[in-house]
Structure formats: C-alpha cells, structure tokens
Amino acid sequence: MTDEKDDRQPGEAPAAGGGESPAAPATPAPQAVAPAGTPAKPAAPAGPAAKPPAPAAPPAVAPPAAAAPKPSLLTQPVPSVAVDRIKERFADQVVEIAYYAGEATVKLKQDRAEEVWRFLRDEPDLRFDFLSNLTALHWPERPKPFEVVYHLYSLPKRQRINLKVDVGENEQAPTACRVWPTANWHEREVFDLFGIQFHGHPDMTRILMTDEWVGYPLRKDYPLEGKPEDHLQLRQVTTAEHVYTFDKSSIKGFGWKKEVEKTGEGRG
Amino acid sequence: MFRTEEMDINMGPQHPSTHGVLRLKLTLDGEEIVDVRPIIGYLHRGVEKLCEYRTYPMIEPLTDRLDYVAAISENLGYCGAVEKLMGLVVPPRAQYIRVILAELQRIASHLLWLGTHALDLGAMTVYFYTFRERELILDLFEQFCGARLTYNSMRIGGLLEDVPPGWTDRVRHFLTIFPSRQKEYEDLLTVNRIWLGRTRGVGILSPEDAVAMGASGPTLRGSGVDYDVRRAQPYCSYEQFEFDVPTGTNCDTYDRYLVRMEEMRQSCRIIRQALDRLPEGEVRAKVPKYIKPPVGEVYHVVESPRGEQGFYLVSKGGEMPYRVRFRSPSFVNLQALPMMCKGRLIADVVAVIGSIDIVLGDVDR
Numbered sequence: 001m002t003d004e005k006d007d008r009q010p011g012e013a014p015a016a017g018g019g020e021s022p023a024a025p026a027t028p029a030p031q032a033v034a035p036a037g038t039p040a041k042p043a044a045p046a047g048p049a050a051k052p053p054a055p056a057a058p059p060a061v062a063p064p065a066a067a068a069p070k071p072s073l074l075t076q077p078v079p080s081v082a083v084d085r086i087k088e089r090f091a092d093q094v095v096e097i098a099y100y101a102g103e104a105t106v107k108l109k110q111d112r113a114e115e116v117w118r119f120l121r122d123e124p125d126l127r128f129d130f131l132s133n134l135t136a137l138h139w140p141e142r143p144k145p146f147e148v149v150y151h152l153y154s155l156p157k158r159q160r161i162n163l164k165v166d167v168g169e170n171e172q173a174p175t176a177c178r179v180w181p182t183a184n185w186h187e188r189e190v191f192d193l194f195g196i197q198f199h200g201h202p203d204m205t206r207i208l209m210t211d212e213w214v215g216y217p218l219r220k221d222y223p224l225e226g227k228p229e230d231h232l233q234l235r236q237v238t239t240a241e242h243v244y245t246f247d248k249s250s251i252k253g254f255g256w257k258k259e260v261e262k263t264g265e266g267r268g
Numbered sequence: 269m270f271r272t273e274e275m276d277i278n279m280g281p282q283h284p285s286t287h288g289v290l291r292l293k294l295t296l297d298g299e300e301i302v303d304v305r306p307i308i309g310y311l312h313r314g315v316e317k318l319c320e321y322r323t324y325p326m327i328e329p330l331t332d333r334l335d336y337v338a339a340i341s342e343n344l345g346y347c348g349a350v351e352k353l354m355g356l357v358v359p360p361r362a363q364y365i366r367v368i369l370a371e372l373q374r375i376a377s378h379l380l381w382l383g384t385h386a387l388d389l390g391a392m393t394v395y396f397y398t399f400r401e402r403e404l405i406l407d408l409f410e411q412f413c414g415a416r417l418t419y420n421s422m423r424i425g426g427l428l429e430d431v432p433p434g435w436t437d438r439v440r441h442f443l444t445i446f447p448s449r450q451k452e453y454e455d456l457l458t459v460n461r462i463w464l465g466r467t468r469g470v471g472i473l474s475p476e477d478a479v480a481m482g483a484s485g486p487t488l489r490g491s492g493v494d495y496d497v498r499r500a501q502p503y504c505s506y507e508q509f510e511f512d513v514p515t516g517t518n519c520d521t522y523d524r525y526l527v528r529m530e531e532m533r534q535s536c537r538i539i540r541q542a543l544d545r546l547p548e549g550e551v552r553a554k555v556p557k558y559i560k561p562p563v564g565e566v567y568h569v570v571e572s573p574r575g576e577q578g579f580y581l582v583s584k585g586g587e588m589p590y591r592v593r594f595r596s597p598s599f600v601n602l603q604a605l606p607m608m609c610k611g612r613l614i615a616d617v618v619a620v621i622g623s624i625d626i627v628l629g630d631v632d633r
Contacts, residue, residue, distance in 0.1 A: 155495055182481050
C-alpha cells in the first residue's frame with residue numbers, strides 16, 4: 001500500500017477510493033472536537049441511512065451532481081482566528097494551510113519560526129500557551145524529508161492550531177524550548193527516533209532508546225524488527241549474548257498477511 | 269573542619285516507589301536534593317512503529333498496553349481519533365456507555381493511585397481498602413468485555429456489543445456503596461496528621477510552571493489551572509453531563525490528592541446521569557468492513573485519569589496509518605518532576621512521584 005500514492009497533498013479532497021465518510025455531522029462545528037458533536041440526533045441509524053458507507057469499490061460515478069472531486073465535509077476550511085492572524089502578520093512565512101476534520105494546520109517556513117511561535121503565545125487574543133504535542137513525520141520521497149509538527153492549545157481561548165515546519169536531511173530544526181519549555185523532552189524524543197537535530201536545544205541526547213543505539217527507529221527506511229548491525233553493535237557494548245537473537249526470516253514487513261492465507265496461522 | 273560535597277545517587281529503575289521502571293539520578297547535598305534527572309525508556313516497546321504495520325482495528329489492543337492502568341481511556345481516545353479521521357458518527361447509546369466505562373475506569377485508576385501513593389508514604393491500610401473497591405469495578409469490566417486489565421473494549425464506530433443484561437443495575441449498586449467507602453479513605457487520610465505532614469507544601473508546582481511544562485490532568489488542576497478536556501473541548505457527548513472541575517489552591521501534593529478525591533465523586537455523578545438518561549438504540553455505527561480512512565490527519569484529545577491524552581493519526585488512505593503518535597500525559601508530567609523536587613528532602617521525591625501518578629507503560633510507549 002505504501003507505493004500506491006506517495007505524495008500526500010493535504011489541501012486536496014480525499015481520494016475517491018476512501019470516500020466513505022457517511023454524512024458527517026450536520027454542522028462542521030468550528031471547534032468540533034469529536035465528529036460526534038450532536039447527539040440530539042433522532043435515532044442514530046438514521047444518520048448513516050442518509051448515505052450508507054457503501055463498500056463502493058468502484059467509487060467513480062457515485063457523487064452525483066457535484067463536480068468531479070467531491071469536496072468532502074472533512075476537508076472544509078473552518079474559521080480560525082489564529083490562522084487569520086498568522087496570515088495577516090506573517091504572510092510571507094506561510095507555506096500552506098490545510099484543513100481536516102475541523103483542524104487547521106499551517107505550514108511555516110523555518111527561518112522566522114520562533115518569531116511566529118512567540119507571536120502566537122503572547123498575543124492577547126491568541127495566547128497559545130500550551131504546547132500539547134510535538135512530533136515529526138518522515139516522508140522519504142520529498143526533497144525535505146522531515147516535518148516537525150506542533151499541536152498548540154490556548155488555555156484561555158480554548159482553541160487549537162497545528163503548525164508544521166519542513167526540515168531537510170542534514171538540517172537542524174529550530175528549538176521550541178525557549179518558547180514552551182515542555183518542548184524539551186518532545187524534541188529529545190524526535191531526535192531519538194527520527195534523528196532530527198534541534199538547533200539551540202539545551203540537552204540533545206537520546207531519551208527512549210539507549211545512548212549507544214545506532215539509527216533512528218521511526219524513520220520509514222528503518223525495518224520494523226531493527227537492523228542486525230545495530231544489534232551487533234549493542235552486543236559489543238553490553239557484552240550480553242542474549243540481548244537479541246536476530247532471525248532474518250522475521251523481517252517481512254507485513255508479509256504476515258500471505259502467511260495467514262497460506263497456513264491459517266498467526267504471524268510466524 | 270567539616271566539608272560537604274555533592275553526591276550522585278541512583279533511585280530505580282527497580283525501586284518500589286517509582287511505580288515501574290523509572291530511574292532517577294539524584295544529586296544530593298546531604299539529604300537535600302540539588303538536582304533530579306529522570307532517565308526513562310526501560311519500557312520502550314516501539315508502539316508507534318508497530319502501529320505503522322497494523323491495520324486500524326489491530327491497533328486498539330496495543331493502546332491497552334500504553335497506560336495499562338486506564339486502558340479504557342486509551343481505547344476511547346484511539347477510537348475517537350479514527351472516527352474523527354473517517355467522519356463517523358457514533359450512536360448515542362454507544363457514547364453513553366463509553367462515558368460510563370471511561371468514568372468507571374477513572375475511579376479504578378484513581379483508586380490504584382490512592383492505594384499505592386498512600387502505601388509509599390507509609391499508610392498501609394488504605395491500600396487494602398482501595399483495592400477492595402477497585403475489584404468491584406474490575407468485576408464490572410469483566411462482565412462487560414471479559415477482561416480485567418487490557419480490555420480492548422471498544423470498536424471503531426461504537427462498541428462490539430451492548431452491555432449484558434442487568435449490568436446497569438450492578439453499576440448502580442456500585443454507585444450506592446462507593447460514596448461511603450470513599451469516606452472511609454478520607455477518614456483515614458484527609459485530616460491525618462502524618463499524611464498532612466508528608467504532603468502539605470511538598471512538590472510545589474506553580475500554575476505558570478505547570479502550563480509551561482505542559483502538565484495536564486490532576487497535576488495541572490492541583491496547581492489551580494482549570495483545564496479539563498471534558499469541559500474545555502467536549503468529546504463523546506461529555507457536554508451533556510453536569511460535573512465540576514475541581515482545582516487546587518496550594519499547588520502541592522496534598523492539593524493534587526484532594527483534586528483526585530473530588531474527581532472520583534464527580535465521576536460518580538457523571539455515571540449516575542448517564543445511567544438515568546441511557547438512550548436506546550444501536551451501539552455501533554455503520555462501519556465499512558475494511559477501515560480505510562481518507563487522506564488526512566487528526567489530533568484527537570481526551571482526558572485520561574492522568575491528563576490530556578492525545579492521539580495523532582496520519583492517514584495516506586491505506587488500511588494502515590502512516591504515522592501514529594501517542595501524546596501521553598505521564599511522559600509530559602514527568603518532565604516537571606525536577607522542578608517539584610529541587611530543594612526538598614529525598615523522602616519527598618517518593619511523595620511527588622506518587623502525586624503525579626505516572627504509569628511507565630505510558631511514559632515509555
């Protein structure tokens with residue numbers, strides 16, 4: 001499945017193939033946390049009845065009057081003060097804005113990122129004082145293969161916004177520690193699992209894996225069962241023979257599916 | 269001529285009061301703590317990597333193993349995230365049952381916390397009392413889904429099955445006996461002089477620091493910041509229930525204790541309302557046989573007993589997620605530990621670790 005569609009374009013309506021979004025909640029409420037916003041609905045089964053999810057293997061002709069790619073309710077833009085303010089103040093820093101399921105995601109350029117963060121944190125009508133989550137994504141096929149993702153929340157205003165910054169293979173990302181101290185461990189984890197260095201971070205060390213670990217496990221080219229040479233290296237360090245017995249046949253990605261069909265047994 | 273020098277000492281990873289495999293590197297000046305460095309990762313299982321190789325329904329059992337003390341909250345958050353990704357609407361009955369389960373789980377988790385926290389500080393009796401009531405809740409869960417710890421209790425789009433006959437009455441029975449039992453724990457602790465001495469003024473975390481460090485849940489509310497995801501951004505029909513969000517004033521271990529005690533009462537209140545108004549109908553939405561969400565990404569947040577539990581899912585349109593990230597409250601709250609311990613005595617570290625209520629499965633993932 002990995003090769004069917006490599007480059008994801010968030011702005012685009014979802015590919016028709018997966019278009020089984022049955023009658024999403026009537027109102028795409030701006031801050032709709034869960035799609036299950038309005039339980040006052042008369043009898044739930046009525047909801048899906050409006051548009052059954054339809055196994056729809058050949059989805060092509062399904063959307064009737066609407067033009068070719070039916071704009072899904074999920075990708076509809078939602079009003080967001082934060083997005084407007086960023087656009088107004090840092091128009092040249094915004095690379096793209098994507099919406100999904102009531103969430104707005106703004107991709108920023110790297111150079112003035114810290115300024116934008118401080119703006120978001122300190123501006124009296126935004127006050128994004130709570131960095132909820134920080135993580136990264138790996139897109140090996142892109143020229144800049146990493147994206148660092150920030151999920152911000154504003155305690156006083158009860159809003160959310162997501163930010164993204166592209167990071168190249170040998171580039172350093174700007175650290176958010178000076179703006180939100182909680183970013184410290186999150187960034188260490190991103191460094192640990194993706195190998196992205198953060199410029200200006202006070203303590204750029206591994207956090208979950210051992211300090212001797214080689215390689216970055218959450219990269220897409222890192223096999224699920226690990227790399228044999230890493231284990232060898234670890235073995236030298238720990239001098240324990242039983243650290244890991246590496247069985248090459250276990251590297252199958254998700255070849256287990258075929259095994260199930262053949263043998264009727266679980267994963268070998 | 270006396271001379272003092274700082275000493276490094278290891279606490280854990282095998283230490284009864286670190287609640288798991290947490291290692292703390294303490295720098296001590298006599299018995300006073302100069303610095304604390306938490307060292308984590310001993311329970312890292314690479315769940316996020318595993319999730320990239322599993323279909324959406326297959327991930328739910330993995331979420332059980334993150335915060336194994338409150339597995340239902342994880343199930344609720346994960347299923348909610350996938351439902352948000354697909355735009356599914358969960359039937360009201362399923363939502364209400366989910367709320368009942370999640371709140372029972374909150375009580376069970378707080379009971380485990382209370383028992384072990386008190387045990388750490390030398391109060392043995394409370395442990396037996398809280399486990400007595402936790403057992404009743406686990407029995408209810410067992411009747412509902414057959415498991416007592418890792419439940420896999422929900423399904424994407426609702427629940428696997430409706431509750432068994434008579435289950436709601438048994439929940440009501442639990443609610444009738446629980447308040448008097450809770451009073452027993454409070455009689456033992458709330459005005460106990462030793463308890464006050466061990467917890468009052470210990471592990472102070474100012475509201476500003478708590479927000480800056482990203483703390484959430486009772487750790488944040490104990491510092492007086494009124495933030496509960498159930499209230500701030502309701503999910504799973506929480507907006508239909510009346511409940512209070514307790515907050516502390518002194519920002520110390522004792523306040524965090526009071527906040528959790530009050531949360532148990534509020535959970536009972538929510539369960540009672542949900543039972544009274546439990547709607548009839550289906551418990552599962554119409555879900556396609558193969559779950560293939562459209563291209564997109566969501567960040568779904570729920571209030572687990574430990575705080576803000578976030579689920580970040582990125583879909584490329586296949587039947588497996590492209591990336592899954594669990595924002596675990598324990599991991600983030602633990603980061604505030606050094607701040608709360610500095611300048612205190614070594615015995616206070618035990619109290620503070622107990623009061624932030626970490627679960628190492630959740631910290632290390």
